[in-house]
Amino acid sequence: DADVTQTPRNRITKTGKRIMLECSQTKGHDRMYWYRQDPGLGLRLIYYSFDVKDINKGEISDGYSVSRQAQAKFSLSLESAIPNQTALYFCATSDGGQFHEQFFGPGTRLTVL
């Protein structure tokens, strides 16, 4: 089974709808991250969490919110989706150890019409 899972894998929604992307991990890591990927821009950090009680904004947090329900779960919400939030979204985890390696989920392709 995959160590980092994301649901849904693909989603099409309409402008103004609320949508939640979910991430779960079995790696036992404390740190979790949400990124979005856009063509020509690479991956950009939306939010990150170093433990259940710690939530931090990344470089592009406007229009998004997150919830860290447990060590293993980190959800990303779009309260009122807009077309320019159409992107590929990745969740990642890290143990915060020496080498800073992050482990990524399979991604969620979100389309906002």
Add this chain to the structure above:
Amino acid sequence: AQTVTQSQPEMSVQEAETVTLSCTYDTSENNYYLFWYKQPPSRQMILVIRQEAYKQQNATENRFSVNFQKAAKSFSLKISDSQLGDTAMYFCAFSTNAGGTSYGKLTFGQGTILTVHP
């Protein structure tokens, strides 16, 4: 703030040949890590290779090696004996080893699409 730049949006190479992907970065930090991630058509992000800034020796992983030039803030990836399975988007990424809230966060470049032709 750190920035990472990949100036080659697309590259192509013939199978079995060698190709080099470029990456430059900007930071005031002295202690950091650099990474190359591969993203094949499956979308999965896969770590290819990692370089610790305090190490002068260039990292190598089988057919993948880097040319790390700390003073020039350059971190290129060389793929030898290219294979069809190397076709993917490649991302360069930076992570500071300094303390505080930036610790462990990844900053990515724009990506380079590599196509390996048979």
